[in-house]
Amino acid sequence: MRERLGGSMRWVSALFALWTVIAAAGSAAAQGKAIRIGEINSYSGLATVYTFPYREGIHMAVKEINDAGGVLGRPLEFIFRDDKLKPDEAVKAARELVGQEKVDFLAGCISSGVGLAISAYAKEAKTLYFATHCQTSRLTWDEGHRYVAHTTNNVNQYIRALAKKAAATPYKKWAHISPDYEYGHNVWDEFIAYLKQLKPDVQVVQQNWPKLGETDHSSYITALLQSGAEGMLSVVWGAQEIAFVKQARPFGLFEKIHLVSASVGNPDELDPLGKEAPVGALTPGFAWYDEGMQKRHPKLAEWVKKYEVRTKKEPTLGASWGYASTYLIAEAIKRAKSADTEKVIAVLGEGYEMEFPWGKVIMRGCDQQAIPPQWTGVVKMNAQGKPVLADIEETHGRDLIKSCDEVAKLRAAAAEKKK
Amino acid sequence: MDLVTQLFPWITNGPLITVQVMSGLSVGMFLFLVSVGMSLIFGVTRIVNLAHGSFYMVGAYLMVTLVEILPERPWAFWVALLVAPLGVAVLGGVIEVGLLRRIYRRDPLMQLILTFGLILVISTLVLLAWGPDNKSVSRPEALAGSVSIAGQPFPSYYLLVLGLAPVVAVVLWLIFYRTRWGMLIRAATVDREMLGALGVNVSLLYTQVFVFGSWLAGFGGALAAPTIAVALGMDGDVLTTAFVVVVIGGLGSFAGTFIGALLVGLLQSFGILVFPAVSIVLLFAIMAIVLIVRPWGLLGRPEA
């Protein structure tokens, strides 16, 4: 068979030429004077419901910082790449950002797998990586190392806050429904461990592990109805939780079993649920609209207003994370008086604190993990018939999170397993 | 008997089994409505329409928009339910005439790959048109609550589905076996060239079937919308399940799809009670077994 490469060869040569020109231009294009952060996240597909507001938070913080003179007199610049929710794409993007764009730091992630993959690359490439939106505790603990820092909440803290509230309820028999993947297991394990610690007579009567993205939960719902549970934890999130709640309500599930959810308080779930929202459910959430919250944090209303003016939308928890992450990174560089990786790691190792419109965030030195305030609330309908979080209770992660010693033990155990 | 009750403690729980069976049946009915369009299109045109999930998704999103813009009256839901699939039918028609027709003479596998391209295009267009946020449609007032079955609450909305699906199945059967159009369709599946030689506009026929199949997909999506979240990614979820259903039942046979859907629905319902650890792989394993042992499915036609 004759090879017919002639035509395509010409086309390919053109592409190759274009490519080399860009490559040459790219490497010649100066780093300029900006401090550049390479941010890798999921900017196409279904994660965008979280990452778009998150990115707005980053933009807002970057503008504020640069308007105030930048970091060490240099403008802060974020360069974004899409990981398509795939860890290998994220690694590829990381390579490009570090090797080609010569960014000073890496940031970003929403999927835990992606976060872990970037972290492994960062360790190899000796580049400092600030994990942002993903939540797994493994990032800074089991798989932690000096080239990774976590600028937002991790599962351990906010689930312990939730478990603490759950322990205050009278329920002894618990069931759960969690998606069968790393995050789902992580959350359930943390929840039940802490709950049992606080309330040793707690019993697990049923476990349900639908696959991630399951659309029909009716068999789980009927199973739950028969379980004899008094309280239940729902770890399913996003579209899956919306589906679960909508399906469960007519079965009368939430009248029978008290719902505790890891994420139903977030607007991406509450708003679409509308009048079908599970009133009375106990859940964490960023209730910036709550009167009590705004009284405790006088600067919050102003921040929200600024965000709304910028984006014409209400802020989400993710938006606050994007905002906080940017400032935390900038602060580390400021304190190091340099954008040099080793100097910034040294600053992280010492730890520091920052005040935000929603409270104090501590960057802990022993594991380079951020410790923010924690809020839990109850779902209620407001006067306009819209579901919101009310009865907000605020604690702080520092009262809940595993201690540095416990973290050291975790890391040692994980290292043992790898041998 | 003791061993059985020990392994499956729920087996003596009458009300639980009843409700599980009813759930399984309604899930199955949903699956039927969602999958029958795919089966139909394959049966006639030999194309596996991978974009079927995307049509389902568009149907659900159109439902959301229609419910939003129509006034809040009891009839609004039903009007939306009828109109939303029409939008999808139009989309299907445009795709068929504009793209698929040009490659009918090619290998059906090329057409299959083209429908894969459509998945990517449609999902991005949906994101651009409706934005990334999750959406939701509420059940109509009349069907928002539950009825009591064997002492257990059972959602009224599912009764609608349980009732609607067999009606749809019967209507489809009537269309294909009792109308002239249906006869032409069946003839086209057997010998397209001959039919063309006899003066029938086969291209038009294929377009009509594709449009009809798309309508069914959109209807499935619109009907399912009140029970799930209308969000990006729903195209993929439904596609794999519909695929399994039509393979098990037999591509091209809607009685087969009906049975396949029931089986899968019941399997999913009881699967988590009996084999919780492997239920996710079970479906694909069964699909594989069916393809190995009887590729044309339970009621499909064996091919050369």
Next chain:
Amino acid sequence: MLSPRSLVVLLVALAAAPLALPPFFLQLLTEIAIIGLFATAFNLLMGYGGMLSFGHAAYFALGAYAAALLVRKAGVPMLLALPVAPVVAAVGALVFGVFIVRLSHTYFAMLSLAFGQIVYTVIFKWKSFTGGDDGLLDVWPPPYLKSPAAYYYFALIVVGLALWALHAVVDSPFGYALKAVRENPRRARFIGVNVRRHQLVAFVISGAFSGLAGGLFAFYNGSVFPDFAYFTKSFEPLVVALLGGVQSFGGPLVGAFAFKVLEWLISRQWPVYWPLFLGSVVILVIVVLPQGFVGLLGRRPWARPVGSS
């Protein structure tokens, strides 16, 4: 193959690349080479064998995981672990292929998809062994092969040898018999060709080289994840081969280059639009391609699309 002169020019350009190109572009070229191998192996089945597999990512993943597991769990050095990748993938392809090749066309594709998803689910759920959706991390080449230029040369050599082997297969009596089977299985059977055996052998060879690509990719990436086996990954070699042209041996390689470059250019600027672009390109290539699948088989273009192979 290409004319000897163009081939020499190409080889010289590739060998000299590390002198001219920054490290990231070497890595991109490495990735292109690996995906090119995967797509060429895939095309052995599709272009030469006339069989469309929708679950080929399974063999890619089997290769990747085999190599990664050996390195992580048994401390085997990369140079010994990598050759195991194609072997494991070949075994997988043999086990599944026995069932898959008994079917044709659409059913072939669907069963291959089902097996692919089963492999994915097993990798995903068998957390204690495969790491589940956490994947296996720290799968790096030995220090002397770790730099972008070094791994680039290594991958180039391995891929080059693999392509040479694949080309030998295609150009051999087996290869010609395979093409005959694709053109008209019945006629091939009449002249004494064991159709099923040829298809199965082609399937196993294709799977083996896909596994080799997977193994190379594991060390390139530094980690392996279950989504290496997901069906969306199976579409990558398909699109790449289509783009470059399934009619020729070098087509998939050209397609790999075009695909990866386009992906890089577009995804960095407009990530939201990349799926739209990709889907449109696939549709365009199919609709505009002068000779579709059937055309490759040399049949009358208006032949009945199904039932006769």
